[in-house]
Amino acid sequence: MRTNGAGAGAGTDGAGAEVVVVGGGAAGLGAAVTLARARRSVLVIDSGSPRNAPAAHVHGYLGHDGVPPAELLSRGRAEAIGYGARIVPGTAVAADRLPGGGFLVRLGDGSTVRAARLLVATGLRDELPEVPGLAARWGRDVLHCPYCHGWEWRERPLAVLATGPLAAHQAHLWRQWTPRVTLLAHTWRVPDADRAALAARGVEVVEGEVRGLRLTGEDRLAGVTLRGGAAVACEALVVAPRFTARSGVLSSLGITAVRLERDGQDLGTTVEAGPGGATALAGVWVAGNVTSPTDTVIAAAAQGVRAGMEINADLTGAEVRAAVAGAAAGAAAGAVAGAAPGASAG
Known part of the structure; x- marks a missing residue:
């Protein structure tokens, strides 16, 4: 439960974090701030290609109505870094499950990042x-x-x-x-x-x-x-774009996007998840437009916050189980030592 204390910068090869967030948009940064404030080590991989980049302003974001998208993301990055999260430029292309638990995320430049938990907030592509x-x-x-x-x-x-x-x-x-x-x-x-x-x-x-x-x-x-x-x-x-989930990293883990349809019209693809963003694969969450294509920026950010809370709770549960198992092992070892021949009776 410790932050890594690093700021923005490149150089991910061999790095690791309790949580790696793939995607530095509103959803990814919402999760990063939440997790960093929970004193988790967080690494965000940001390709720098937000979906709303062509828009001049963000609307409907309480307290930030009318702010340019780039400015909103800049503020979010500063907040995440201020709490100890690390943000690195790059594009995650695939991920592997590690035999001992956790994940290895592969970037386009050949570098890798290790994560105990993985959040994918890569958004979608608008096919016009x-x-x-x-x-x-x-x-x-x-x-x-x-x-x-x-x-x-x-x-x-x-x-x-x-x-x-x-x-x-x-x-x-x-x-x-x-x-x-x-x-x-x-x-x-x-x-x-x-x-x-x-x-x-x-x-x-x-x-x-x-x-x-x-x-x-x-x-x-x-x-x-x-x-x-x-x-x-x-x-x-x-127009009605076709929303195609950016699900390449998830696909490499066996999590496939499903067809999205309304009133008989093909709207694209999306990644299914539970209310808190958990996917069918343990240890992997999603947030934002990759799983909820019609959400606005504020809703995507809220999804990231909720996923961050769920991930922290999951990590805490694992720590509790490890502590209980450690205490039980220690007690058993003490009992064995106490029963050994020649041991002091007190």
Whole structure:
């Protein structure tokens, strides 16, 4: 139960910690701070590629609303290091179970790290619809989460790009922030029931596959172009990414991601875990978007905190069992010594 007292820096080969956290985003840092404050030795492996890097601000994070994502992570790293956690740059590519217990984590540069317990908070990849120019605007005026961006786009014209049944749900949600919502049928055949519900809320459905984006001279979204050349005006475009769990390290341990589906639409993959983040493999936890794809930043951080508490409790349980076994062995040895021939009777 001792911190290692190290700060940020490279050089992981041969290093070890009670807990290795793979992923230095909100979930990973939430766990690192919790564990370090519990006086555990913690090592965080951070690839430096947070999912929300394209966004200008984080919203819905109590006490930190509007802070840039990089600044929030910088504060989190400083807090973790202040309590004794060590943060190293690198990418974990695989992990092995060690015969005597614990894990060996392998990094992309060939170095390794040993851990008694492992927390994977690697997040997910957003796989975007294949529309020319769309990916470059992700997080700016190509969006998916109304709770992250809805307030900033209130009362403004936006369009929802339909790639499956989830599009109708998205349109109804965004209608809460603006009455100027258009659903672009794109590659989805909109059922009559959905059309009726959308029409009842004033959402127009426009047929035709989207072939590209239209921009203003100030590099802002002005609308989309359909197959055949027709244009539809909008200032923001809502999409449904496919959420793919970054589960490579987990896969190497035999923990496989499962398909995520809603209303018949393939939403991607996720890693299943218990309420505290424990996976089916003892000693391995997950937290954040790798296991809960739709969670916002504050929810991911909370998951990391909870996982940190669960891991600390698990380590404490192991220490209690070891202490009891040690005490019992000592008592047995003392009894044997006391019963030996010629031993003093007191």
